[in-house]
Amino acid sequence: MTALPTSLRERKKAKTRAAIREHAMRLFEEQGYAATTVDQIADAAEVSPSTFFRYFPAKEDVVLADDLDEVMVRVFLAQPAELAPLDAMMQAVRDIFTGMDPQVWAFERRRQDLIFGVPELRARAIQQMTETVDLFAGAIAQRQGLPADHFPARVMAGAAVGAILAIMPSGVGAQGVTPGDHSRMEQALTLLRDGLPLG
Structure with a gap:
């Protein structure tokens, strides 16, 4: 239902955001929300922690957005x-x-x-x-x-x-x-x- 990004840059950003979110959700489900760290999420999504924080201000925002x-x-x-x-x-x-x-x-x-x-x-x-x-x-x-x-x-x-x-x-x-x-x-x-x- 969300609008599809039109530019290559927007599509890449949307893909990165979706990957971070999917890996975070998987880790939360596998090992628990409290036990999952931002570093683990970033590593699973193959991005740096600083990139994670460009998309989500805090770990909880991955779920709450x-x-x-x-x-x-x-x-x-x-x-x-x-x-x-x-x-x-x-x-x-x-x-x-x-x-x-x-x-x-x-x-x-x-x-x-x-x-x-x-x-x-x-x-x-x-x-x-x-x-x-x-x-x-x-x-x-x-x-x-x-x-x-x-x-x-x-x-x-x-x-x-x-x-x-x-x-x-x-x-x-x-x-x-x-x-x-x-x-x-x-x-x-x-x-x-x-x-x-x-x-």
């Missing part, structure tokens, strides 16, 4: 202008989840398994929600022709992210969203759009 957020914003902004923001968001969810490559889903499942299985990653992922709110607040404001710091747009973004977060399973053994769960995300956004009726 969510490439789907930017895709979601792009698809959201491309929705027909006559759709209200939450309806555009629901359509974007539909478009992304129904058109996603199975390999992307397989990687996303591995990523979410790590996040939900490693307490420090899960805690950081919750903290990252603020960045997601920032991203979608800007997208909503842009789509509606409003200032980037428009307060109601930020509140709407926070409510939408919170609604989606609310459907995520919690507790021991919890896992993240699966391909078939997009309907639950739509239901959450529909409830929000309709004023959160409890009946």
